[in-house]
Amino acid sequence: MSTKTDDPISRKVSFIHISDTHLGENKDFILYNQNTYQKTTNLIKAINSFSAPVDFVIHTGDVVNEPTKASYELVKDIFSSLNHPILYVTGNHDYPEHISWLNSSNQSGFDLVPLTAGSYHFNYGHYKVLSLDCKGSPQIDPHGDFGYLQEKDLVWFLRRFDDDPKIIFTHFPPVSLDVPWIDREMLLFNGERFHDTLLKYGNNVLGVFIGHIHHRLVLNKDGILYTSAPSPICQFNISPLDQKVAFDCNVPASFNYITLVNNNILIKEITTESP
Template structure:
């Protein structure tokens, strides 16, 4: 099974909210989608970890749906801090079985892989959070034994990148409680996130974790703990290809695109 992990398109119909977003974000996103569609072997699914658009308007999501239309396999997505719950739900309610209530969490499956999607959005804030209800929802599902791995999708990473200025605006509330849950299920979870605009991997509480890059802009790598939030850097966009075989082996490849 082949699964693509993409993130942070930040596309916009009129004007971007974020100053760093490239003016041709739509064209960059279409190049990424074209690359995914042309993949051989073909992908079985695409996981999209938030900041789908840059403003959250109906027009933004109409544009996003047009950009993603060539992808015929299942797409699983979660909101980021630039998304809006009401317009996102309306745009994708026919493709995703969102749980009842305010937050956009859901459970799905592709083959033997379970998908658990967590909504870390705090409206009007850059940093993310998980409340007690969301954590209880996750714990209930993790307690159910499955034959295959579980992909946990969320926008804000709970694990550190080492880039201080970005980690300070990642998942803040609920981080410790999530860590305890993850640690209780070693070897079964793969956590896919976005938000940092810099692709990297981590092992956190025994789980493999990944942050996808962003075709809208990518942050500079600065691991100096005293440095402020880094600026952007011109480099190829990177998304991840997850290969899962029948024996349960996970192989992750990095796909680079010059945009």
């Protein structure tokens, strides 16, 4: 008989969720009047000084601002100082092939199984994990697209691991966030179909982790948990009255700390004392 200690269901899995670092080609790149290299450095220092157990870090996209080789080389360099394994998801500012290169070159030790485009899945403990690449065409940017290939991968993943606890990483919010400008300009095209697919096939989906909106947010829709991570560069406004984008760059380094145990999920906001 298994004890509680060696029961995989009762074993804690903890990871850190970050997003939208928008690194440039060099250390002097400025976005929203902020040095993205310095802001990301501050975030990495905050993560490294965090003393709780961390199994891995997930970055849910917009790793760079322009998808050039020099930008991704800088990503590889700066995150080499991170004390934990890191995995990346494709954002609308990223190229899938560059994200695949980062994931294959960071020696994280994960057995990533590629799907179509830049999507992949892997196991961690008894949890099944999907990273779904929903980057759309330039014509619909900054929206993402839940198209035929994405739906095919999602349905396969949900049906293949039907009874297993599952988590999903993607960049774009699939459903309305009750923020007028975000709902108009930033959502995943066919996102309601994404949500309906989870309802139809998504037995035991513990959460969907997103980026793109540069702000921390938690939403439960029809029993599906959606949560986003803040950007270290700036935070977009998310008031239900906001008709156009505004942002606050006077923000401290912060991240989400996620704990999975007994097929339950706990999300904590970890924030440094000053910007």
